[in-house]
Amino acid sequence: MDRRNFFKLVGTASGGALTGACGKQAQELIPLLVPATEIVPGAEEWHPSVCSSCAAGCGTIVRVMQAERKIEVEGETVRQPIAAIKKIEGNPLDPVSGGRLCARGQAAVQGLYHPDRLTGPRRRAGARGSGDFELVDWETALSEVAAVLAGVDRRRIVYLTSAGMGTGSATAARFLDSIGAPPATTIGVNDFTVERRASQLAFGWDGLPVYEIQDATYVLSIGADFLGGWASPVFYSRRFGHMRRGRPGIRGKLVHAESRFSQTAWSADRWLPVAPGGEHALAMAIGHVIVSDKLRESDQAGESLRQAFVATDFSAACKASGLEEKRIRDVARELASSMSPLVLAGASIVRPGSSRAVTAANELNLLLGNIGAKGGVMPPASLPGGLTAERPAYRPLEEQIGKAEVVMIDGVNPLYAAPWLAGSLAKVELVISFAGFLDDSAAHADWILPDHHELEASAGVIPLMSPTPALTGAPAFVKPLHETRATPDVLVDLARRLDAAIEPVTLDSAYASLHGQGTDEESTPADFIDQARRQGGWWERERPADAHRTRTEPLGDWDPPVSDPAYPFAFQPYPTLQFGFGGESHLPWLQQLPDPASSAVWNLPVEVDPATAEQLDVRNGDTLRVISPSGELEAPVYVNPAAIPGVVSMPIGQGHGTFGRYASGQGANPLSIVDPVPEQETGVPAFGATRVRLEKGTTKQRLVQYAAVDRQPHPHR
Numbered sequence: 001m002d003r004r005n006f007f008k009l010v011g012t013a014s015g016g017a018l019t020g021a022c023g024k025q026a027q028e029l030i031p032l033l034v035p036a037t038e039i040v041p042g043a044e045e046w047h048p049s050v051c052s053s054c055a056a057g058c059g060t061i062v063r064v065m066q067a068e069r070k071i072e073v074e075g076e077t078v079r080q081p082i083a084a085i086k087k088i089e090g091n092p093l094d095p096v097s098g099g100r101l102c103a104r105g106q107a108a109v110q111g112l113y114h115p116d117r118l119t120g121p122r123r124r125a126g127a128r129g130s131g132d133f134e135l136v137d138w139e140t141a142l143s144e145v146a147a148v149l150a151g152v153d154r155r156r157i158v159y160l161t162s163a164g165m166g167t168g169s170a171t172a173a174r175f176l177d178s179i180g181a182p183p184a185t186t187i188g189v190n191d192f193t194v195e196r197r198a199s200q201l202a203f204g205w206d207g208l209p210v211y212e213i214q215d216a217t218y219v220l221s222i223g224a225d226f227l228g229g230w231a232s233p234v235f236y237s238r239r240f241g242h243m244r245r246g247r248p249g250i251r252g253k254l255v256h257a258e259s260r261f262s263q264t265a266w267s268a269d270r271w272l273p274v275a276p277g278g279e280h281a282l283a284m285a286i287g288h289v290i291v292s293d294k295l296r297e298s299d300q301a302g303e304s305l306r307q308a309f310v311a312t313d314f315s316a317a318c319k320a321s322g323l324e325e326k327r328i329r330d331v332a333r334e335l336a337s338s339m340s341p342l343v344l345a346g347a348s349i350v351r352p353g354s355s356r357a358v359t360a361a362n363e364l365n366l367l368l369g370n371i372g373a374k375g376g377v378m379p380p381a382s383l384p385g386g387l388t389a390e391r392p393a394y395r396p397l398e399e400q401i402g403k404a405e406v407v408m409i410d411g412v413n414p415l416y417a418a419p420w421l422a423g424s425l426a427k428v429e430l431v432i433s434f435a436g437f438l439d440d441s442a443a444h445a446d447w448i449l450p451d452h453h454e455l456e457a458s459a460g461v462i463p464l465m466s467p468t469p470a471l472t473g474a475p476a477f478v479k480p481l482h483e484t485r486a487t488p489d490v491l492v493d494l495a496r497r498l499d500a501a502i503e504p505v506t507l508d509s510a511y512a513s514l515h516g517q518g519t520d521e522e523s524t525p526a527d528f529i530d531q532a533r534r535q536g537g538w539w540e541r542e543r544p545a546d547a548h549r550t551r552t553e554p555l556g557d558w559d560p561p562v563s564d565p566a567y568p569f570a571f572q573p574y575p576t577l578q579f580g581f582g583g584e585s586h587l588p589w590l591q592q593l594p595d596p597a598s599s600a601v602w603n604l605p606v607e608v609d610p611a612t613a614e615q616l617d618v619r620n621g622d623t624l625r626v627i628s629p630s631g632e633l634e635a636p637v638y639v640n641p642a643a644i645p646g647v648v649s650m651p652i653g654q655g656h657g658t659f660g661r662y663a664s665g666q667g668a669n670p671l672s673i674v675d676p677v678p679e680q681e682t683g684v685p686a687f688g689a690t691r692v693r694l695e696k697g698t699t700k701q702r703l704v705q706y707a708a709v710d711r712q713p714h715p716h717r
């Protein structure tokens, strides 16, 4: 479908005719999904929107149909017409989703109609964490919160948010600046701080590199489960599909190095089961072979960089990586001799030396000379205009929260994803949450000022990575179901009450700031905004220039292998395709989606190798106690034939204390037992540095697995 035809398709649907369909008096909940029998036959409409379930920012289109629901009015049951959202798909015009979506994007509709959504602002009525709140009206909530904010030292306000950028983060930045508070900070988990730092170190770029795998002939990926839970899975899955099957006669080869048999590993031609923390040594060993054996000419790598690879002790690097020398030499030769070679680097599991490891892997691309080349590495596509002026960045949190008088929590759930912050958060005088559900962190707040669902709000999102500069937009097209309010509107209101009036950054104002910035056809500002609204975003057609610099500082050492007889196993909590870092566990569709590794549903197991299972005398479905210096958990075991001996992995997503009826009290949270040592370059919590010991469990837990083969004592044997 081309742009023009697509405009026609959504043209009549963007006028907001549906916004009046759901009255505020309707407090009864629509069934979780409106069944087909309640759909009134008639025309469907498709509206552009954007998925906010992860930072990737996939553009979507949303199918809306007229439907009915039964409500009680003065004791009588009446049928009320509503606009029912039936389906979400990828927006075919969007350069990130390209018309595709992952399971989380598809399931977002369940969040809209979820029976546990917060229906209005709440004030804490019981002890923190008890979940005991009273419903209040917005005027009461905003006036009381503003009164407290007026009396605090504004420099001691901490605003916790995600790494996502767009109109919401820009309005929050204005709010904080106007009241004299410090800029927003991320929680250091799932914020790609490591990858950003590595991009700066390797290329001098401010943002994540874009890997052109679709045009590569050989891809070596190190540390990033790019087809699973890392970064932008839809974007890279599409590109991977093209690399494999999109070019007649050319099938690109994928070699994947990771300490877990992840989704990317099992899609690869060859998996390199690197030791946990061995990624840096692996990159150095490969670079050593390329330079020492003169396998590839490149004028992109400076002499000091080449010398750093030459000086690497190859045998020691192979040993630290946990891989045989021959295997590494073979991969280095194949990579360097391929027509369009590429190294994709990231840290699905952050360890103490992850920034240096990702940097070293990125720098292999300089040796290969592929920066700016077809099938190589492209610089981040930064958006013109002022929207990116204040990107939320990580700042050491324990210290900040320790001194804070007020913590505001927007779009993150720190007591789940970073539970080590619980102690310091408990001492904060005032905690305000903008969550739409009573999640683990909202339960510890004093006030909850619930945000709209993403399908009810208007927002512009800058994708985490995009081939060209992009602002993906979601104009509001259904009236909010409940008495929720868009967080940017709440911030504007609070600023006004604090005598610090600000203008919100709206989707239209963001589009207006982009008019005349790109190479798109000439149009008036009004036409430009109208076109962007209809197509679901503004996407520049041209790539940014590929200017880069080569680093001259030494590459630094890799982390030495760790051994601790008291805690003999490396512990790897990892983000999953279905839950990410646990943000979507409240959606039953995702709870029912078989886990890609174990095929488990409604609970997630701890994965151990067959030899360890035999030693501990456990089989699939038995329970294991996983004990770290910081805590312990008990979970069902999955004997994973591809698990590396000495390495225990566990998917993130279960173990929420409070997160609606489908996730609360379900399973265990692997992040609850990690030792959050700081990552060496950035200070973010290196949650992959934890060591554990294992004991046979004592509780009975059900492990329901979808695939019969996974239920066998020794699956896949």
Ligand code: SF4
Pocket: 051, 052, 053, 054, 055, 056, 057, 058, 101, 102, 103, 104, 105, 106, 232, 233, 234, 235
């Ligand atoms: S990758 Fe999936 S969860 Fe992330 S924005 Fe795209 S559809 Fe949503």
